[in-house]
Amino acid sequence: MDVGEAARLNALVVAVGRAQDRAAFQALFDHFAPRVKGYLMRLGAGNAVAEDLAQDAMLTLWRKASLFDPAKASASTWMFTIARNLRIDAIRRERRPELDPNEPALLPEAERGADESLDWAQAEDRLHAALAELPREQAEIIHLSFLAEKPHSLIATELGLPLGTVKSRIRLAMARLRQALGDES
Amino acid sequence: MSIAHHPGDELLLSYASGAANEAVALLVASHATFCAQCRARVQRAEATGGRVLTDMAPVPMSAQAYESLLARLDEPARAVVQAAHLQSDVPAPLQAYIGTDYGALPWRHVGGGISHLPIRTRGGMRARLIRAEPGSGVYTHTHKGEEWTLVLTGSYTDKTGHYAAGDVQSTTPEISHQPTADAGPVCINLAVTDAPLVFRGLLPKLVAKFHGF
Ligand SMILES: [Zn+2]
Numbered sequence: 161m162d163v164g165e166a167a168r169l170n171a172l173v174v175a176v177g178r179a180q181d182r183a184a185f186q187a188l189f190d191h192f193a194p195r196v197k198g199y200l201m202r203l204g205a206g207n208a209v210a211e212d213l214a215q216d217a218m219l220t221l222w223r224k225a226s227l228f229d230p231a232k233a234s235a236s237t238w239m240f241t242i243a244r245n246l247r248i249d250a251i252r253r254e255r256r257p258e259l260d261p262n263e264p265a266l267l268p269e270a271e272r273g274a275d276e277s278l279d280w281a282q283a284e285d286r287l288h289a290a291l292a293e294l295p296r297e298q299a300e301i302i303h304l305s306f307l308a309e310k311p312h313s314l315i316a317t318e319l320g321l322p323l324g325t326v327k328s329r330i331r332l333a334m335a336r337l338r339q340a341l342g343d344e345s
Numbered sequence: 346m347s348i349a350h351h352p353g354d355e356l357l358l359s360y361a362s363g364a365a366n367e368a369v370a371l372l373v374a375s376h377a378t379f380c381a382q383c384r385a386r387v388q389r390a391e392a393t394g395g396r397v398l399t400d401m402a403p404v405p406m407s408a409q410a411y412e413s414l415l416a417r418l419d420e421p422a423r424a425v426v427q428a429a430h431l432q433s434d435v436p437a438p439l440q441a442y443i444g445t446d447y448g449a450l451p452w453r454h455v456g457g458g459i460s461h462l463p464i465r466t467r468g469g470m471r472a473r474l475i476r477a478e479p480g481s482g483v484y485t486h487t488h489k490g491e492e493w494t495l496v497l498t499g500s501y502t503d504k505t506g507h508y509a510a511g512d513v514q515s516t517t518p519e520i521s522h523q524p525t526a527d528a529g530p531v532c533i534n535l536a537v538t539d540a541p542l543v544f545r546g547l548l549p550k551l552v553a554k555f556h557g558f
Pocket of ligand 1: 348350351352376380382383384
């Protein structure tokens with residue numbers, strides 16, 4: 161996905177949030193619903209459950225679109241967090257202790273700033289490039305964390321690695337991704 | 346407020362990806378209310394999730410999926426979750442579990458200025474609050490698994506360092522430590538373990554068994 165596509169999706173969510181634009185919603189449905197369904201099935205949901213939850217995720221998008229802020233996250237990232245949370249709630253039946261990063265009371269004034277001015281469509285494009293360039297053993301562990309939903313101790317066991325090695329690969333990978341986003345060196 | 350001890354990247358990543366169980370998620374989200382750096386790091390990791398979703402091979406929705414969704418768009422939404430009390434010193438994510446006042450909790454006294462309170466979470470790990478009067482020490486203990494402790498109020502010291510409000514201490518199975526609450530405000534911690542604590546000595550063992558540590 162290029163910067164233009166990310167910006168298009170952001171604009172569609174904003175249109176839904178501002179004007180309940182149903183044409184924009186249908187375009188978002190066409191893009192996201194099959195991907196959310198794929199994500200849920202990849203994590204073990206059956207076809208029917210994944211379809212239902214993908215519908216719920218789209219309904220959540222419709223209802224919360226006015227809260228979407230493209231300065232904080234891309235539409236894809238926002239949609240990922242919606243799908244992740246629905247899945248934890250509906251399939252794992254756990255609560256999701258959620259931090260609302262938009263809650264101003266939580267943000268000490270001096271520490272705000274740099275983030276807000278980031279253009280997320282571009283930042284995530286750089287992130288994509290950095291992900292593609294990660295050494296294979298680091299990329300593998302990042303992907304397992306998102307798509308296997310195993311604790312890192314279990315990932316370590318399955319890969320036949322000491323837990324410390326898994327942790328250090330994660331640290332290296334996360335440091336590279338943050339560098340790509342330009343906010344920490 | 347400056348935080349000296351943060352959760353490791355592996356914890357932030359597992360919180361962002363959704364792989365973390367509820368107890369770990371509670372600890373990370375609560376730490377993040379103290380820590381702008383970790384809030385930003387979680388957002389970065391979530392952006393990775395956005396990439397994962399973008400790259401996901403699409404699985405077609407059924408033919409009627411969009412039509413049946415349209416019929417639901419005008420349904421009233423469920424009631425919104427109650428907003429957090431910002432005046433409270435209990436971190437917002439923790440308020441859903443214990444309310445807004447540490448003083449009003451049914452603390453279970455363990456002895457020696459220490460009380461605790463299990464927090465009900467699902468997903469396999471144990472979360473509980475530990476309350477230590479100034480100068481009191483938790484028994485020397487080791488762990489069968491990993492343990493994470495988030496300081497909520499006050500501070501404590503052990504042989505590895507000093508931990509104040511907002512700090513997270515990560516300990517591994519091989520570490521035996523005896524945290525002692527510093528002088529000053531009562532020290533309240535959120536502790537998450539993936540296995541029961543192993544107390545050293547007979548008396549602590551009996552106490553631990555009795556109190557369900
Ligand atoms: Zn932190």
